[in-house]
Amino acid sequence: MKQFYPDRHCLTTLRLLITAIVVIILFAVRYFIPVDKIVMLCIIVVIAIACFEMFVHLPMFFNSISYSATSTEVTKSSGVFIKVHQSVRYSSIQYTTVISSPFSQYTGFNFIIFFVYGGQLRLLFLKQADAQEIIKLSGGVSVKGDKYVP
Amino acid sequence: MCREHPLKILKYSAKNIWLLIFPLLRGIYTYHFDKNWFYSWVQGAWFDIAVLGAIIIFGFTRWAFSRIDFTEDELVHRDGVFVRVNTYIPFRNISSVTVERPIYMAPLGAMRFRCDTRAGIFKTVDLKLLVSNKTRRKIMEHMIDVDEKKKIEGIPQPKALSILLFSVFFSSGFSGTVYLATFFFKGGDIAYDIISRSLNIITLETAKITEKLVLKIPTAAIFIGVFFIASWFLSFLVNVFRYGKFNIECDKNCMKVGYGIIDRKEYRIKNSHINYTDLRQNLIMKLMGAVAVDISCAGYGSSKKQASCAASCQA
Numbered sequence: 076m077k078q079f080y081p082d083r084h085c086l087t088t089l090r091l092l093i094t095a096i097v098v099i100i101l102f103a104v105r106y107f108i109p110v111d112k113i114v115m116l117c118i119i120v121v122i123a124i125a126c127f128e129m130f131v132h133l134p135m136f137f138n139s140i141s142y143s144a145t146s147t148e149v150t151k152s153s154g155v156f157i158k159v160h161q162s163v164r165y166s167s168i169q170y171t172t173v174i175s176s177p178f179s180q181y182t183g184f185n186f187i188i189f190f191v192y193g194g195q196l197r198l199l200f201l202k203q204a205d206a207q208e209i210i211k212l213s214g215g216v217s218v219k220g221d222k223y224v225p
Numbered sequence: 226m227c228r229e230h231p232l233k234i235l236k237y238s239a240k241n242i243w244l245l246i247f248p249l250l251r252g253i254y255t256y257h258f259d260k261n262w263f264y265s266w267v268q269g270a271w272f273d274i275a276v277l278g279a280i281i282i283f284g285f286t287r288w289a290f291s292r293i294d295f296t297e298d299e300l301v302h303r304d305g306v307f308v309r310v311n312t313y314i315p316f317r318n319i320s321s322v323t324v325e326r327p328i329y330m331a332p333l334g335a336m337r338f339r340c341d342t343r344a345g346i347f348k349t350v351d352l353k354l355l356v357s358n359k360t361r362r363k364i365m366e367h368m369i370d371v372d373e374k375k376k377i378e379g380i381p382q383p384k385a386l387s388i389l390l391f392s393v394f395f396s397s398g399f400s401g402t403v404y405l406a407t408f409f410f411k412g413g414d415i416a417y418d419i420i421s422r423s424l425n426i427i428t429l430e431t432a433k434i435t436e437k438l439v440l441k442i443p444t445a446a447i448f449i450g451v452f453f454i455a456s457w458f459l460s461f462l463v464n465v466f467r468y469g470k471f472n473i474e475c476d477k478n479c480m481k482v483g484y485g486i487i488d489r490k491e492y493r494i495k496n497s498h499i500n501y502t503d504l505r506q507n508l509i510m511k512l513m514g515a516v517a518v519d520i521s522c523a524g525y526g527s528s529k530k531q532a533s534c535a536a537s538c539q540a
Contacts, residue, residue: 169344170314170351177307184308190344190351216313217298 079142079209081200082183086137090129097125142198142205144212149189151196163189163196171215179203189215227293227360230335236355237291238284293360295367300340302352314352318342320498320523322368324361326489334358340368343498343523369495375476383471387515392464394509396457427451480520494522 104117132155140153150162168189176184185206187198198209210216267274286306294301300319302312323339330336338354338361345351356364383391428448469486475496483491503519510516 169342
């Protein structure tokens with residue numbers, strides 16, 4: 076059995092994305108709302124939510140995620156407040172979707188979705204090498220050396 | 226490697242891109258057609274044209290990056306410009322394949338292709354593509370098909386009369402009303418105007434007839450009667466066009482079903498993936514020697530526009 080953990084680069088990327096979104100929201104608030112008190116309130120609320128997400132929830136969420144793969148099945152454990160353990164046999168996989176962003180080796184945006192009878196298992200924020208290994212173990216994708224398989 | 230039909234560019238561009246036609250037409254209409262009209266129109270509408278161009282370029286780029294590949298074992302669909310979404314569907318897991326040829330796409334040679342596996346919870350399609358006939362042929366080469374040599378002979382094919390009878394028995398005023406309601410909702414004010422004008426004419430004509438025949442039938446009753454007859458007739462027409470040219474072929478592994486006069490639909494279903502078949506016969510059908518066969522299989526009827534069952538009747 077092999078354990079896999081999410082790519083920590085992804086946490087940094089998400090923090091940068093959240094910061095960019097917050098800046099855009101704050102500019103929009105300043106531009107469209109003429110009342111200073113409401114603007115101040117919006118700024119405080121948005122920054123508080125962003126800080127909570129970036130420095131409390133996301134790190135806890137990333138710490139909670141782990142994947143374990145054997146030769147027959149893959150198990151995902153996740154959840155900050157409610158723990159979820161999902162397990163899927165490779166033999167029940169019907170088809171596979173692989174999602175990757177540009178420079179995914181640096182951003183950590185590699186996702187694998189296994190579609191199985193009655194549902195799906197999403198493996199999120201994987202390292203490129205880990206994603207490759209899980210795909211190889213699952214046998215869900217037969218394409219050898221496909222440049223699009225991370 | 227294949228691509229989807231270029232018509233998909235429009236879908237990728239935006240769902241409601243056609244709405245931009247109206248401001249465009251209005252713009253053209255308001256400008257005076259002098260010798261410099263085009264120049265002056267472009268001067269005023271350059272921003273709108275730029276936005277429209279950007280939308281189409283975005284659609285074109287998405288289309289150019291969307292590709293269909295085949296390996297020995299899989300159908301691979303690649304989508305997305307920056308974030309690449311690659312879907313790998315093994316041929317062995319495909320339960321059903323659907324090819325739909327809507328009449329309005331026929332001049333452009335486009336058709337809808339859907340394939341489904343037994344995965345998922347909801348009635349959603351696993352892979353939906355808009356393809357040309359050439360691409361469809363290439364895809365279908367890899368899909369399960371009825372072996373002509375091992376085909377089961379003697380499967381009764383419904384005749385035109387059977388389809389007519391089937392449409393008569395299965396048409397109802399209620400479903401016709403649903404079609405009318407859909408038409409109202411989708412067509413909006415134009416449909417409302419046309420239908421209300423027609424109903425007014427019918428009411429006036431029927432009033433004249435009742436006057437001549439000295440019948441005292443209330444207008445409301447005539448209106449309801451005409452409405453239900455029209456609804457039933459509409460439902461009947463929909464059924465005839467939907468189930469016309471019904472044919473079924475079968476071998477040990479695969480079932481091929483095709484139906485539809487205007488919008489032709491073809492299904493290939495893997496027999497081993499059929500969950501159950503349900504034979505239904507009401508009293509009238511029993512008298513007429515007809516039977517409806519419902520097939521439950523992943524993907525068969527998963528689109529809201531598809532029939533949830535294939536009905537084969539035998540008069």
